[in-house]
Amino acid sequence: MSNETKQPMNRRLKLFIPVVFFITMAGFLFFGLTRDPNIVPSAMVDKPLPDFSLPSLYPEAGEFSRADVVGDILIVNIWGSWCLPCHIEHPFLLEMSEKDPSLTFIGISYDDSMPEDRLFLEERGNPFDYNFVDLGGSLRIDLGVTGAPETFLVDPDGMILYRHIGAIDSTIWKNTFEPLLAQIR
Amino acid sequence: MMLLSRFTAIVLLLLSFQALGAIQEYAFDSEQDEDRFKKLTYEMRCPKCLNSNLAGSDAPIAADLRREIYDQITEGRSNEEIIEFMSSRYGDFILYRPRLTIATFFLWFTPAFLLLAGFFIVRRMMVASQHSGQNDGALSSEEQDKLHRLLDNQAD
Numbered sequence: 001m002s003n004e005t006k007q008p009m010n011r012r013l014k015l016f017i018p019v020v021f022f023i024t025m026a027g028f029l030f031f032g033l034t035r036d037p038n039i040v041p042s043a044m045v046d047k048p049l050p051d052f053s054l055p056s057l058y059p060e061a062g063e064f065s066r067a068d069v070v071g072d073i074l075i076v077n078i079w080g081s082w083c084l085p086c087h088i089e090h091p092f093l094l095e096m097s098e099k100d101p102s103l104t105f106i107g108i109s110y111d112d113s114m115p116e117d118r119l120f121l122e123e124r125g126n127p128f129d130y131n132f133v134d135l136g137g138s139l140r141i142d143l144g145v146t147g148a149p150e151t152f153l154v155d156p157d158g159m160i161l162y163r164h165i166g167a168i169d170s171t172i173w174k175n176t177f178e179p180l181l182a183q184i185r
Numbered sequence: 186m187m188l189l190s191r192f193t194a195i196v197l198l199l200l201s202f203q204a205l206g207a208i209q210e211y212a213f214d215s216e217q218d219e220d221r222f223k224k225l226t227y228e229m230r231c232p233k234c235l236n237s238n239l240a241g242s243d244a245p246i247a248a249d250l251r252r253e254i255y256d257q258i259t260e261g262r263s264n265e266e267i268i269e270f271m272s273s274r275y276g277d278f279i280l281y282r283p284r285l286t287i288a289t290f291f292l293w294f295t296p297a298f299l300l301l302a303g304f305f306i307v308r309r310m311m312v313a314s315q316h317s318g319q320n321d322g323a324l325s326s327e328e329q330d331k332l333h334r335l336l337d338n339q340a341d
Contacts, residue, residue, distance in 0.1 A: 037235055040232060040235075040276075040278050041278070042276070043272070043273065043274060043275055043276035043278075044274065110245075137249040140249060141249060141250065141253055141274060142274060143274070144232070144274040144275045144276070145246065146232040146233045146246055147233045147244065147245065147246055
């Protein structure tokens with residue numbers, strides 16, 4: 001008797017397997033839809049800032065290496081005067097570098113537009129404590145950069161804590177950079 | 186008609202130049218190296234544009250990475266070394282052919298598992314229908330009686 005009642009019960013439960021399977025797949029789909037496909041997770045976060053030796057944007061200033069800059073909190077910004085979102089974030093970088101002198105701003109520009117980049121900084125102001133030219137693009141590749149602008153937050157030990165793709169504004173700064181800065185301090 | 190054939194000729198000419206440009210971006214010492222370059226740039230994803238590979242992308246970073254792959258091939262690095270170099274900087278994201286890790290285990294084996302599961306389910310259903318289908322759908326005498334009773338009721 002008990003066997004007879006058990007059998008159809010099991011069979012009924014089996015009918016739910018496709019439903020459960022469908023709900024699981026739909027769950028993955030909805031999770032996927034909430035993610036921004038343009039935000040590629042960086043493989044460089046929690047790794048040390050790569051070694052480099054790069055010339056300054058101003059040839060008279062000579063060359064700089066990783067050892068010259070590590071020790072402070074670094075905001076490393078990849079930019080180019082030809083990059084439109086870089087124009088958009090530039091006033092904010094200027095504002096932040098004036099507001100918080102404890103941060104060291106490093107500008108790394110592409111090697112294809114040096115005169116234009118110098119002119120850009122001259123006309124609109126220079127937020128950077130250091131200006132390097134990524135000759136040959138080696139640092140770009142070592143940092144896993146996807147394009148300009150991109151901004152890296154590096155702690156005093158030289159570890160990369162965060163990478164932001166695209167222009168920074170006050171909201172992004174407040175939501176992502178400030179909590180990390182508070183952690184370091 | 187003449188105009189159309191001229192137009193087609195111009196389009197074909199332009200297309201052929203484009204193909205030539207894509208092939209001759211870099212010069213290789215051996216055909217083998219050229220094939221490796223094609224394979225690697227084909228199997229790696231452009232980090233900027235998401236849905237195209239390094240070979241087919243116009244993004245500046247794709248050009249940087251193509252040059253990097255070219256340099257490393259001419260320096261004599263192996264495919265594995267180049268793939269390791271790229272994925273250590275750009276993550277598994279850059280690999281169109283995902284590596285087998287704990288995280289990608291389900292990605293690799295779920296399709297095969299589903300196919301096998303489907304096969305067994307279909308087989309079981311076929312076996313079950315063979316067993317139950319032995320009376321060829323003919324009604325038993327009990328069922329015949331019931332049917333007649335129902336039909337009689339309806340006729341009233």
